[in-house]
Amino acid sequence: MIRVNHRIAEKEVSAVISSVSAAADRCEDMTSEEAVTHLTSLVSRLQGLKRKLEEGSKVEALQAQRCRARLEHLESANADNLNEWNDTRLKRILVDYMLRMSYYDSAVKLAESSNIQDLVDLDAFLEAKKIIDSLHNKEVASALAWCAENRSRLKKAKSKFEFQLRLQEFIELVRAGSTLPAIEYSRKYLAPWGATHMKELQRVMATLAFRSTTECEIYKVLFEAKQWDYLVEQFKQEFCRLFGMTLEPLLNIYLQAGLSALKTPFCYEEDCPKEDPLSQEGFRKLAAQLPFSKQHHSKLVCYITKELMDSENPPLVLPNGYVYSAKALEEMAKKNDGRVTCPRTGDVCNYTELVKAFIS
Amino acid sequence: MDLNTIKDAFDRVAKKQKLSSTTTQDVVDKVIQEIESVVRKMQSIDDDADSTDQKVLFSELRSKLNEIAPMQQLEASQKELHIGLSKYSKLLEKYFNPDISKAYRHVDFDISTLNQIIATHFYRQGLFDLGDCLVNDAADPSAAEAVAALKSSFLDMYRILNAMKTGNLEAALSWAATNSERLLQNESTLELKLHQLQFVEILRNGSKNEALTYARKYLAPFASVHEDEIQKLMGCLLWAGRLDQSPYANDESISQTSTYRNKITEELTQQFCSLLGQSNESPLTVAITAGVQGLPTLLKLATVMAATKKQEWQTMKQLPVPVDLGREFQFHSIFVCPVLREQGSEENPPMLMPCGHVISKQSIVKLSKSSSRPFKCPYCPLEANVSQCRQIHF
Numbered sequence A: 001m002i003r004v005n006h007r008i009a010e011k012e013v014s015a016v017i018s019s020v021s022a023a024a025d026r027c028e029d030m031t032s033e034e035a036v037t038h039l040t041s042l043v044s045r046l047q048g049l050k051r052k053l054e055e056g057s058k059v060e061a062l063q064a065q066r067c068r069a070r071l072e073h074l075e076s077a078n079a080d081n082l083n084e085w086n087d088t089r090l091k092r093i094l095v096d097y098m099l100r101m102s103y104y105d106s107a108v109k110l111a112e113s114s115n116i117q118d119l120v121d122l123d124a125f126l127e128a129k130k131i132i133d134s135l136h137n138k139e140v141a142s143a144l145a146w147c148a149e150n151r152s153r154l155k156k157a158k159s160k161f162e163f164q165l166r167l168q169e170f171i172e173l174v175r176a177g178s179t180l181p182a183i184e185y186s187r188k189y190l191a192p193w194g195a196t197h198m199k200e201l202q203r204v205m206a207t208l209a210f211r212s213t214t215e216c217e218i219y220k221v222l223f224e225a226k227q228w229d230y231l232v233e234q235f236k237q238e239f240c241r242l243f244g245m246t247l248e249p250l251l252n253i254y255l256q257a258g259l260s261a262l263k264t265p266f267c268y269e270e271d272c273p274k275e276d277p278l279s280q281e282g283f284r285k286l287a288a289q290l291p292f293s294k295q296h297h298s299k300l301v302c303y304i305t306k307e308l309m310d311s312e313n314p315p316l317v318l319p320n321g322y323v324y325s326a327k328a329l330e331e332m333a334k335k336n337d338g339r340v341t342c343p344r345t346g347d348v349c350n351y352t353e354l355v356k357a358f359i360s
Numbered sequence B: 001m002d003l004n005t006i007k008d009a010f011d012r013v014a015k016k017q018k019l020s021s022t023t024t025q026d027v028v029d030k031v032i033q034e035i036e037s038v039v040r041k042m043q044s045i046d047d048d049a050d051s052t053d054q055k056v057l058f059s060e061l062r063s064k065l066n067e068i069a070p071m072q073q074l075e076a077s078q079k080e081l082h083i084g085l086s087k088y089s090k091l092l093e094k095y096f097n098p099d100i101s102k103a104y105r106h107v108d109f110d111i112s113t114l115n116q117i118i119a120t121h122f123y124r125q126g127l128f129d130l131g132d133c134l135v136n137d138a139a140d141p142s143a144a145e146a147v148a149a150l151k152s153s154f155l156d157m158y159r160i161l162n163a164m165k166t167g168n169l170e171a172a173l174s175w176a177a178t179n180s181e182r183l184l185q186n187e188s189t190l191e192l193k194l195h196q197l198q199f200v201e202i203l204r205n206g207s208k209n210e211a212l213t214y215a216r217k218y219l220a221p222f223a224s225v226h227e228d229e230i231q232k233l234m235g236c237l238l239w240a241g242r243l244d245q246s247p248y249a250n251d252e253s254i255s256q257t258s259t260y261r262n263k264i265t266e267e268l269t270q271q272f273c274s275l276l277g278q279s280n281e282s283p284l285t286v287a288i289t290a291g292v293q294g295l296p297t298l299l300k301l302a303t304v305m306a307a308t309k310k311q312e313w314q315t316m317k318q319l320p321v322p323v324d325l326g327r328e329f330q331f332h333s334i335f336v337c338p339v340l341r342e343q344g345s346e347e348n349p350p351m352l353m354p355c356g357h358v359i360s361k362q363s364i365v366k367l368s369k370s371s372s373r374p375f376k377c378p379y380c381p382l383e384a385n386v387s388q389c390r391q392i393h394f
């Protein structure tokens, strides 16, 4: 953005200057009226530039504000507001998911209601939406314009998206039976890619011979409507890469990591506590294909109090083999004249019958 | 590297950017001024005047413009900006670059399931518009159907909570009465607390008789179990209309500060979720927070595995290393046999030895040479027979 603005400014200013010197060179041939008109036109040209620059610097300021807001947001993470920060992070992740899924209304609503517009990329995605929509309508113009706008960065990333767009445009010409324009088009727009993508180029050129009604499998697919869906996918990928975003929604990445870290064989048992996300059908379904977590050391949680059992609160074994924390059983015994009841089997025993278990 | 370095770099870029755009605009302004002044001069010259005047003016303009040297100025400011900018982006890359998608396994989450989870997440926060909007955007009627029941339950909950906020306890009381049994099973005294709130509210307004009627009808049933509480409440009758002067003025259940009211609101939310079979925290929040904690470990692992065992990352049944999460994510007892260093299972359960130490069944089989003879505990000097060891359940 900054660079584009600057280039426009440079071009305009130098054009005006050379125009002035040109005029100076041939001013003898001009009437003063002509000279005035000429200069006035230069002035209005410069004023146009000025407007553009002002607009541009407004956009720049907005972008800078966004960067700053994000940095400040990162910086604001500390122990005191951890909950709030985590909440904002989840919202950011959800907005990101919605944008990638093209749930724009939800994304805008969530971002606005939680006042995090500066922390998410609404504009960029709305811009992308236009391009995606036009690709769905089988139009490449806006996608090509986007390629032109980002040419140097796409080139650096060795992107062939523009080539793919051109190929599709060529295919559409062949489909329409416009052989000559198709050849013309390929000379102008496809040939430059020949050096790097000769194979694909040749395959597409061959369609000139086969036409859109071909039954030959490798050419037939080129004419299928799903090629446009493929372009949409391709565009989404290029877009994410250009913005330094992951290809997958953040939600999927974090959710996958979290579910994998939480997943134990016990999550799938009937008495899985409801605080465990994996006690719910939906989360179980999502985690089905993920690996289980691993532990190197025992981690024991009291079935009754959900507290950790360790040397402070040691595990006690009932005669029936079930284990609960000392805290829980002591309390139970106090309330019931020294008797404890196993909540899982209903067995009753005396507190004195319990034995301590040592787990290293 | 810390965030301040980045912030400094960013500030520099931002400053240069501002500077550069002011410079550009200044240059353009100056050029405009010069040209305009020449235009004015020309207009003041008579038409039939010598064209040399015009020539002079033009060459003056040219040299003036050269003096402003707009191109050089533009270039210089831009160059500085670019240096700053590229430094900044390099810093950013260094700091943020760990591509978190490396730890991603290519499995497709079922989108409908995911949307149901998100919609429910919004509903339970009372963000019904958002939940509906998402279901709408997803154009997924089956998801909408799947979350409909929970949505209406949460609508009920927020109806009760919102009424409570305006001081109207009726909905809350009627809900608590309907679920009286189940609340008691949860060892919650919410119903009593709500009646208490209502009773004190009546007293505060000074109506002693009304309060007494209320107490007879609603508080009496609790008297046997909550004797102390009820006595205190009845004692309050003496201070009807001037509770703040009563000996209970500092008792939070009587003075009913907003903190106390919030506490009760929170307890109602918890109990409502619990009776719905829902967790207290949003499970989506829990899973994502766990993900944020676990991701760094997974990333390291993925980086190591990318070099040697890329295929395994996609197929492994269990992570090869532990991912440490906070205590709040520990929902299950995991027993790891200290001898075998393996997680216990149905086939290889934890066994308690007579000395009190716990190892896995397989370890005992090994130590006792297939249960054939007594063995020494690996952790203390005591000996044990296989018959003395018994399976335990955490």
Ligand SMILES: [Zn+2]
Binding pocket: B353, B355, B356, B357, B377, B378, B379, B380, B381, B382
């Ligand atoms: Zn021992």
